[in-house]
Amino acid sequence: MxxxxxxxxxxxxxxxxxxxxxxxxxxxxxLRPYETDGLTAIREMPWVVVLPETEAQxxxxxxxxxxxxxxxxxxxxxxGLSGGARPHxxxxxxxxxxxxxxxxxxxxxxVAQVQPGVRNLAISNAxxxxxxxxxxxxxxxxxxxxxxNVAENAxxxxxxxxxxxxxxxxxxxxxTSDGDVMEIGGALYDNPGLDMLALLCGxxxxxxxxxxxxxxxxxxxEKKSVILAGFKQVTDAGNAVASIIxxxxxxxxxxxxxxxxxxAAEQFAHAGYPLxxxxxxxxxxxxxxxxxxxxxxxxxxxLNASGAYQIDQADDAETQARLWKGRKSAFPAVGxxxxxxxxxxxxxxxxxxxxxxxxxxxxxxxxGLAVANVFHAADGNLHPLILxxxxxxxxxxxxxxxxxxxxxxxxxxxxxxxxxHGIGVEKLDTMCVQFTSDELDQFFxxxxxxxxxxxLNPGKGIPTLTRCGELGGMHVHKGRLPFPELERF
Amino acid sequence: MAADLxxxxxxxxxxxxxxxxxxxxxxxxxxGAWLPDPExxxxxxxxxxxxSGIQAYQPEELVITARAGTSLEEIxxxxxxxxxxxxxxPPRFQPTQTDGVVGDNASGTLGGVVATGLSGPGRxxxxxxxxxxxxxxxxxxxxxYLKFGGQVMKNVAGYDVSRLQAGAWGNLGVLASISxxxxxxxxxxCTLIFQLSAEQAQQKCLLLAQQNLPLQGTxxxxxxxxxxxxxxxxxxxxxKLALSGEVMQGGTDLEFxxxxxxxxxxxxxxxxxxxxxxxxxxxxxxxxxxAPLPGNWLSxxxxxxxxxxxxxxxxxxxxxxxxxxxxxxxxWCWAKGEQMPIDVVQARYMNELKRAFDPKNIFLSPMVLxxxxxxxxxxxxxxxxxxxx
Numbered sequence: 063m064x065x066x067x068x069x070x071x072x073x074x075x076x077x078x079x080x081x082x083x084x085x086x087x088x089x090x091x092x093l094r095p096y097e098t099d100g101l102t103a104i105r106e107m108p109w110v111v112v113l114p115e116t117e118a119q120x121x122x123x124x125x126x127x128x129x130x131x132x133x134x135x136x137x138x139x140x141x142g143l144s145g146g147a148r149p150h151x152x153x154x155x156x157x158x159x160x161x162x163x164x165x166x167x168x169x170x171x172x173v174a175q176v177q178p179g180v181r182n183l184a185i186s187n188a189x190x191x192x193x194x195x196x197x198x199x200x201x202x203x204x205x206x207x208x209x210x211n212v213a214e215n216a217x218x219x220x221x222x223x224x225x226x227x228x229x230x231x232x233x234x235x236x237x238t239s240d241g242d243v244m245e246i247g248g249a250l251y252d253n254p255g256l257d258m259l260a261l262l263c264g265x266x267x268x269x270x271x272x273x274x275x276x277x278x279x280x281x282x283x284e285k286k287s288v289i290l291a292g293f294k295q296v297t298d299a300g301n302a303v304a305s306i307i308x309x310x311x312x313x314x315x316x317x318x319x320x321x322x323x324x325x326a327a328e329q330f331a332h333a334g335y336p337l338x339x340x341x342x343x344x345x346x347x348x349x350x351x352x353x354x355x356x357x358x359x360x361x362x363x364x365l366n367a368s369g370a371y372q373i374d375q376a377d378d379a380e381t382q383a384r385l386w387k388g389r390k391s392a393f394p395a396v397g398x399x400x401x402x403x404x405x406x407x408x409x410x411x412x413x414x415x416x417x418x419x420x421x422x423x424x425x426x427x428x429x430g431l432a433v434a435n436v437f438h439a440a441d442g443n444l445h446p447l448i449l450x451x452x453x454x455x456x457x458x459x460x461x462x463x464x465x466x467x468x469x470x471x472x473x474x475x476x477x478x479x480x481x482x483h484g485i486g487v488e489k490l491d492t493m494c495v496q497f498t499s500d501e502l503d504q505f506f507x508x509x510x511x512x513x514x515x516x517x518l519n520p521g522k523g524i525p526t527l528t529r530c531g532e533l534g535g536m537h538v539h540k541g542r543l544p545f546p547e548l549e550r551f
Numbered sequence: 552m553a554a555d556l557x558x559x560x561x562x563x564x565x566x567x568x569x570x571x572x573x574x575x576x577x578x579x580x581x582x583g584a585w586l587p588d589p590e591x592x593x594x595x596x597x598x599x600x601x602x603s604g605i606q607a608y609q610p611e612e613l614v615i616t617a618r619a620g621t622s623l624e625e626i627x628x629x630x631x632x633x634x635x636x637x638x639x640x641p642p643r644f645q646p647t648q649t650d651g652v653v654g655d656n657a658s659g660t661l662g663g664v665v666a667t668g669l670s671g672p673g674r675x676x677x678x679x680x681x682x683x684x685x686x687x688x689x690x691x692x693x694x695x696y697l698k699f700g701g702q703v704m705k706n707v708a709g710y711d712v713s714r715l716q717a718g719a720w721g722n723l724g725v726l727a728s729i730s731x732x733x734x735x736x737x738x739x740x741c742t743l744i745f746q747l748s749a750e751q752a753q754q755k756c757l758l759l760a761q762q763n764l765p766l767q768g769t770x771x772x773x774x775x776x777x778x779x780x781x782x783x784x785x786x787x788x789x790x791k792l793a794l795s796g797e798v799m800q801g802g803t804d805l806e807f808x809x810x811x812x813x814x815x816x817x818x819x820x821x822x823x824x825x826x827x828x829x830x831x832x833x834x835x836x837x838x839x840x841x842a843p844l845p846g847n848w849l850s851x852x853x854x855x856x857x858x859x860x861x862x863x864x865x866x867x868x869x870x871x872x873x874x875x876x877x878x879x880x881x882x883w884c885w886a887k888g889e890q891m892p893i894d895v896v897q898a899r900y901m902n903e904l905k906r907a908f909d910p911k912n913i914f915l916s917p918m919v920l921x922x923x924x925x926x927x928x929x930x931x932x933x934x935x936x937x938x939x940x
Contacts, residue, residue: 508904
């Protein structure tokens with residue numbers, strides 16, 4: 063696609079003078095992959111994508127954009143699920159995928175220094191010879207990049223025990239829109255002054271561009287144990303979760319799936335899930351061999367006491383992988399049941415699970431749309447998948463509206479509209495439900511403090527007060543944004 | 552006594568905002584010795600200790616919500632009754648009066664824990680204060696009552712304003728309510744001791760950190776390495792067997808780690824070591840765990856090492872020597888009672904962030920963000936970059 067305005071031409075010429083030709087994409091076919099991220103229904107064809115290879119080039123691109131007053135849209139691997147990397151009609155997409163070098167693996171300090179385009183899983187692979195790994199494992203970990211993980215504060219299935227990205231990143235080099243490069247943190251356990259590192263994690267590319275990341279590495283668990291438990295009642299499964307955690311056990315992972323999700327996953331992956339279960343739990347325990355068998359036995363006692371009617375324990379890697387496969391393929395499996403689905407990402411206090419699931423059932427009936435629930439039970443992160451058919455006129459909006467009501471239930475239950483997928487452009491409207499105008503205004507002042515020229519990823523993350531006002535105060539109308547099938551597992 | 556004084560806090564801040572007066576936020580004063588007192592020109596103290604009480608606590612949710620003035624003592628007691636604890640194990644310092652006399656047994660408030668962000672001996676294994684924070688409610692410098700985060704583990708809605716409060720020393724607002732993650736107490740614990748030189752101890756710690764061990768603390772001082780194990784009884788028993796050290800007597804070990812955490816250990820008693828030229832400064836050094844130890848410019852008695860090597864306490868009066876050392880190993884240092892060194896460029900952005908919360912600069916924090924006095928203590932970025940390459 064060619065530049066369409068005079069300003070575009072000026073920016074492009076400036077970029078062409080400054081960067082090697084192989085760092086610029088301007089042709090339609092080359093630009094096409096950048097028109098969307100993992101939220102594929104939200105598209106905007108970019109007119110230029112820059113792929114710098116060095117931090118110095120990133121600094122140059124930023125300077126050019128600032129000088130011409132055009133937005134910069136940072137992008138990692140493009141696996142984000144909330145449209146955070148959606149291009150801007152006037153902006154330059156700044157892809158960091160070419161900055162993909164692992165700079166060092168330091169086993170003594172148990173850190174890795176990497177460039178932002180390094181894939182999440184590549185860090186663990188590089189650390190493996192030292193018996194170390196990088197803990198956060200978003201399900202896109204084979205493709206997603208660490209820079210994007212920092213921008214979204216990515217999670218995964220092991221968060222209760224091992225934390226999110228913010229808990230596992232010790233340092234960043236970050237470029238501000240004013241052109242300052244700051245090195246915050248390092249192989250250090252704390253840093254002087256305000257904790258800008260915490261602020262940058264999850265800031266969706268709106269406060270700075272991360273050009274280097276220092277992550278903490280952990281010793282690989284000596285041993286793992288995976289347990290599958292089937293329940294006749296969803297509430298029993300919920301009680302089992304509370305009982306295990308209440309007993310002082312912190313499992314590495316604890317996942318719940320409801321009946322529809324189990325049936326879809328079983329058809330797809332043949333994991334051996336009980337098809338008559340109202341809910342199943344998949345529990346992973348890990349650690350030193352000395353304690354694992356004792357803890358596993360304790361967990362099984364709790365499952366029995368909570369009414370599990372089927373319990374399978376897997377100690378060998380092959381069976382463990384099979385038990386996980388059903389959960390990990392739940393999204394595409396549900397995708398086979400229905401032409402389209404949307405994935406919600408609310409988080410709730412765990413004790414509200416039965417209450418929220420009942421509300422989701424009621425919404426499902428009222429809207430006439432089926433819902434499969436996949437739940438990171440350990441940390442309260444609920445992923446209801448709403449099934450619909452985008453070819454039926456109005457049904458996309460209908461599903462969107464239902465999703466919005468589910469998120470309102472999550473907020474009302476003391477939770478949040480997004481646990482790990484981010485706001486991006488997808489959930490801007492729901493932010494009006496969760497935050498007051500004073501709070502949104504505070505977010506904007508933070509943005510102004512870090513990015514006074516406002517060129518970094520504008521229009522994402524925080525809804526303007528005008529937008530919330532147009533939505534009718536605290537009530538959110540859905541269906542304003544086209545909603546997508548999420549091509550991801 | 553539990554009481555909701557948020558309305559008074561809001562009105563105090565609004566008054567200050569209207570009149571342009573300054574406010575110094577104060578809790579129990581247990582950490583007052585860590586930074587210089589703010590210079591009070593005009594204004595008053597905003598005492599938040601009355602705003603106290605536990606607001607929500609369900610043990611199986613692994614989170615407690617309490618007003619900022621709630622004493623750490625109360626929080627710890629309530630958690631202990633349910634077999635839980637604050638994973639970051641924050642220090643319980645004693646208040647120092649203006650005349651330097653150690654005050655009563657008060658050990659700080661939850662708000663103070665968050666505002667100062669100081670973590671205990673288990674930090675590398677159980678996380679820092681900031682890691683445990685799930686949500687805050689605060690009054691910003693305009694007197695607006697704002698809520699960020701919540702009580703859930705995962706939350707990426709909006710910027711992480713909650714964690715930004717940890718270690719902000721009240722620069723950004725008055726904390727009113729805090730939701731903080733809790734952790735089950737260890738089923739069993741013990742401490743193993745080894746007679747080792749500092750170098751040997753460091754090597755041992757680096758090696759052990761790469762294994763699956765229920766490590767919860769390390770401390771080397773004066774030729775002795777103490778390792779704290781804590782967790783499931785079977786794991787502690789297994790590790791004890793594998794490590795085969797001398798077991799510190801039960802009971803003594805609890806006191807040992809509490810004294811270390813709360814700086815009641817002799818090492819931190821400045822008055823116990825009067826030098827001919829005065830009392831030595833106590834330096835807090837945060838460095839990479841594997842960083843080389845200080846050379847013989849430092850007497851071995853004046854070194855205490857925690858966090859598997861990542862936190863080093865020094866008693867020394869030669870600022871230049873300490874700063875040169877920390878610069879050479881890529882860390883940072885802070886002399887107790889003096890300003891923290893903040894990189895000049897970072898300080899500029901921190902000031903802007905303060906302005907975003909407190910546009911009229913009414914909150915007088917002991918942590919001064921716009922100081923450039925100590926900027927030379929930060930390692931040179933270029934050097935660090937070359938080192939990394």
